[in-house]
Amino acid sequence: MENVLEIKGLSKNLGSFRLDKVSFSLPRGYIMGFIGPNGAGKTTTIKLLMNLMHRDGGDIRVFGLDNRHYEKEIKQHIAFVYDESHYYENLSLLDNRRIVARFYRDWDEKAFQQHLRDFDLPPHKKLKNLSRGMRTKFGLAIALSHAAEFLLMDEPTSGLDPVFRSELMDILQQLLVEENKSVLFSTHITTDLERVADYICFINQGRIVLCQSKDEMLQGHVLVKGALEQLSPEAEKMFIGLRKNHYGFEGLSADPRGIRQFFGDGVLLESPGLDEIMVFYVRGHHHV
Amino acid sequence: MFKLLLKDLLVLKSSIIWAMTYLLAIIVIFSMTPPFDKFIYIMAGYGATYILIMGALMAEFKNNSDILLNSLPAKRHEIILSKYLTALILTLLALAVAAILGLIINLLPLPLSIRLMSGMDAAIVLLMAALTLTIVMPVNLIFSNQAARVGIVIVFMLLFFAPVWIKGFIMDRCEAEWAQFLINAAVSQPAVLLAAGAGLLLLLLALSLIISLRWYEARDF
Numbered sequence: 256m257e258n259v260l261e262i263k264g265l266s267k268n269l270g271s272f273r274l275d276k277v278s279f280s281l282p283r284g285y286i287m288g289f290i291g292p293n294g295a296g297k298t299t300t301i302k303l304l305m306n307l308m309h310r311d312g313g314d315i316r317v318f319g320l321d322n323r324h325y326e327k328e329i330k331q332h333i334a335f336v337y338d339e340s341h342y343y344e345n346l347s348l349l350d351n352r353r354i355v356a357r358f359y360r361d362w363d364e365k366a367f368q369q370h371l372r373d374f375d376l377p378p379h380k381k382l383k384n385l386s387r388g389m390r391t392k393f394g395l396a397i398a399l400s401h402a403a404e405f406l407l408m409d410e411p412t413s414g415l416d417p418v419f420r421s422e423l424m425d426i427l428q429q430l431l432v433e434e435n436k437s438v439l440f441s442t443h444i445t446t447d448l449e450r451v452a453d454y455i456c457f458i459n460q461g462r463i464v465l466c467q468s469k470d471e472m473l474q475g476h477v478l479v480k481g482a483l484e485q486l487s488p489e490a491e492k493m494f495i496g497l498r499k500n501h502y503g504f505e506g507l508s509a510d511p512r513g514i515r516q517f518f519g520d521g522v523l524l525e526s527p528g529l530d531e532i533m534v535f536y537v538r539g540h541h542h543v
Numbered sequence: 544m545f546k547l548l549l550k551d552l553l554v555l556k557s558s559i560i561w562a563m564t565y566l567l568a569i570i571v572i573f574s575m576t577p578p579f580d581k582f583i584y585i586m587a588g589y590g591a592t593y594i595l596i597m598g599a600l601m602a603e604f605k606n607n608s609d610i611l612l613n614s615l616p617a618k619r620h621e622i623i624l625s626k627y628l629t630a631l632i633l634t635l636l637a638l639a640v641a642a643i644l645g646l647i648i649n650l651l652p653l654p655l656s657i658r659l660m661s662g663m664d665a666a667i668v669l670l671m672a673a674l675t676l677t678i679v680m681p682v683n684l685i686f687s688n689q690a691a692r693v694g695i696v697i698v699f700m701l702l703f704f705a706p707v708w709i710k711g712f713i714m715d716r717c718e719a720e721w722a723q724f725l726i727n728a729a730v731s732q733p734a735v736l737l738a739a740g741a742g743l744l745l746l747l748l749a750l751s752l753i754i755s756l757r758w759y760e761a762r763d764f
Binding site: 302305306307308309326327328330331335337339341342343344345346350353354355357358359 | 546549550553554556557602605606607608610611613614615616617618761763764
């Protein structure tokens with residue numbers, strides 16, 4: 256399978272934070288959710304990918320090319336939507352488009368106009384007069400109008416309401432079905448990804464914790480609920496994270512088979528969501 | 544590079560209108576106020592240039608547009624070179640508008656009488672703009688936009704007070720060999736002295752460009 260993105264041993268030391276030998280790859284035509292808590296290293300990884308930061312070590316290949324040596328060529332085919340709009344606030348949407356469109360060889364004005372209509376964006380309104388959701392939609396309209404093969408989204412849904420988030424997921428899904436694009440979608444709101452992501456890469460404290468297909472990740476974990484007396488020290492070792500209270504315990508295990516053998520029918524087994532997987536990995540056994 | 548220049552012109556749309564209004568106002572007001580009428584083109588041209596250069600830097604700062612520009616298919620050195628080039632183009636634009644306004648005022652039957660712009664006016668404005676750019680651009684990149692605004696005040700001070708101070712310094716030492724050389728040059732060959740000053744300034748501008756390029760290339764956003 257051809258990869259649009261290959262990251263190997265990527266490192267960056269920012270003093271108080273260190274990205275530590277991050278490696279993962281994204282096959283062409285798939286959506287990868289890049290998840291992790293705030294400050295886990297998602298944005299740093301994306302900035303390194305876009306050459307907004309200089310790496311200390313490792314290798315980044317986009318479309319098989321080194322992202323530094325072939326920066327301009329690669330960026331012709333990458334679309335980006337960031338958590339904040341960095342377009343010019345005092346200019347209208349059309350003026351902002353005039354600025355950006357000139358940089359892309361394959362700018363598709365018809366597609367851009369269509370996206371403006373689809374997203375109900377007023378072309379002559381200044382960017383500063385748009386809501387956060389509208390700005391994100393504008394960023395998306397730009398991103399989808401230059402025949403990019405790889406869409407890079409850094410927390411595009413943070414601070415947005417569920418209706419808009421759902422709408423965005425629909426757009427992404429449609430995009431993949433129709434145009435076979437690849438998407439790296441960084442977020443800490445994992446529910447956004449449950450529906451659309453094919454792969455999940457989970458980063459915490461600058462290190463990749465898990466990186467696999469979403470189905471593998473969900474099926475490879477089990478959420479266990481039971482009474483406290485069932486929880487021996489030996490049993491606790493089977494859990495990645497545990498939450499205990501007066502009524503019992505709830506824990507995440509990466510060994511569904513072992514759990515079934517150990518507890519039998521004495522506990523309640525559930526399929527975890529991405530949110531639960533992320534929370535248990537991050538908190539470990541330190542739940543209150 | 545051309546795309547980045549056009550970007551600056553678009554971003555500066557409203558500032559250009561303000562700068563040209565200022566330019567017209569300065570020409571009209573000071574053409575009737577001797578002895579300032581001698582300097583109208585310098586005051587108008589440099590003032591408009593100042594408004595435009597600071598407007599461009601402010602727009603980039605307010606929108607944190609380095610993130611956007613560096614995400615587009617553009618190289619870092621192109622972004623910096625375009626910033627310097629834009630400043631030069633804006634200075635030329637201000638000078639061209641000032642010259643055309645002077646010409647129009649002369650041709651129209653108005654109760655105003657002003658001289659036409661001279662080559663010396665244009666050269667002085669260009670040198671003042673170059674000095675501004677030399678200081679303000681690296682300060683803006685390395686420190687902050689606020690520091691750049693302080694920097695430009697220092698440039699203003701330099702431009703207004705330094706010539707008098709330098710003249711006084713030289714005259715106080717007029718017996719010295721080097722002072723006599725400079726005085727003779729200023730009297731007999733002012734163009735050579737101006738050219739030497741321009742050469743020195745160009746050297747400093749090149750140094751400023753190198754510092755800006757190195758800093759920007761190494762920067763993490």
